[in-house]
Amino acid sequence: MSKPIIGITSGFVKLTAFSKGDYCHRDYITSLMKAGAVPVILPIVPGPCVDQYIESFDGFVLSGGCDVNPKFFDQDPALNCGEFDTDRDEAEFQLLRGSMKAGKPVFGICRGLQVINVALGGTLIQDIPSEVDHPIQHDQKVSRKQGSHRISIHSDTELYKLLSSQDSMMVNSLHHQSIDRLGDGLHTAAYSSDGVIEAVDLVDDGLVMGVQWHPESMTVGGDQRMLDLFKFFVNTCSRKKQANLEV
Known part of the structure; x- marks a missing residue:
């Protein structure tokens, strides 16, 4: 069977008046290729596309x-809310x-996790440093290939199984927003x-997963456990593709 073709959503970047366009960090592409997929960057497009x-x-x-955009969870922008792209x-x-x-399986990473939560009716903390009591550093000052803080993992989750039944691990961190109220059907995995x-995790589903850190960059940095996350996702895409062909 041919390799699964995975679409990666992109943002919009303007460097100069003559240099602007759709952007996706190279580490997403590299990690998906390492996991056995064919990656394709998707530009932001209207609904029919x-x-x-x-x-x-x-x-x-x-x-x-x-x-x-906080309007999608019925809030006004907080003072420390950053730029947003409503079309995206x-x-x-x-x-x-x-x-x-x-x-079709979906893997949400960093902003992608937040998009999943809001799309399913959840809300976000707009700025961790000003809204969370005693926050740790979530916008790390070292290479994005390195872990910077520890997470705890619930033992009744797919993530726990994927990480060889480890209940904690180091992850990287490059964000200032996070989930507040969980969306419908979601439960906390870490x-x-x-x-x-x-x-x-999406309860009783297995097709939607999301993490707040950047496993694509830790994969490029040589972390086998992060590559295993991508392999799990790509294998899930392959199984669903095969099942659809057999229908």
Whole structure:
């Protein structure tokens, strides 16, 4: 069977008046290739094109990037809320909901985890340093390939199984927003010492997973456990692809 084709959502970057366009960090591409997939960067597009994405690809990675517009969880922007891209938010909400309906696996990373939560009716902490009591550093000052803080992992989750039944591990951290109230059907898979939710599972599903850290960069840095996360996701895409071919 051919390798699964995985779409990676992108952000929009403007470097100069003559240099701007859709952007995705190279580590996502490298990690998916290492895990046995064919990665494709997806530009932000209107609704009908998102429907075509869902039909054409075997799974999706919701990548990191800017903040989520707080209007989507019925809040005004807090003082320390960063830039947001409403078009990207709407496109990724549609992509997630359509993928769930079509049975296409989705892996949300950093912002992608937050998108999953908001799309399913949850809310976000708009700025951890100003809203969380006794916060640890979530915007690390070392290479993104290195872990910077520890997380605790619930033993009744797929994440726990994937990490060889480890109940804690070091992860990298490059964010200032996080999940507040969980979306419908989600439950916490991991959390940091200040209570920030670091990973979720969709109850009784297995097709939607999300982490707050950046496993793609730790994979490129040589962390086998992070590569195992991508392999699990890619293998899930392969199984669903095969099942769809047999229908």
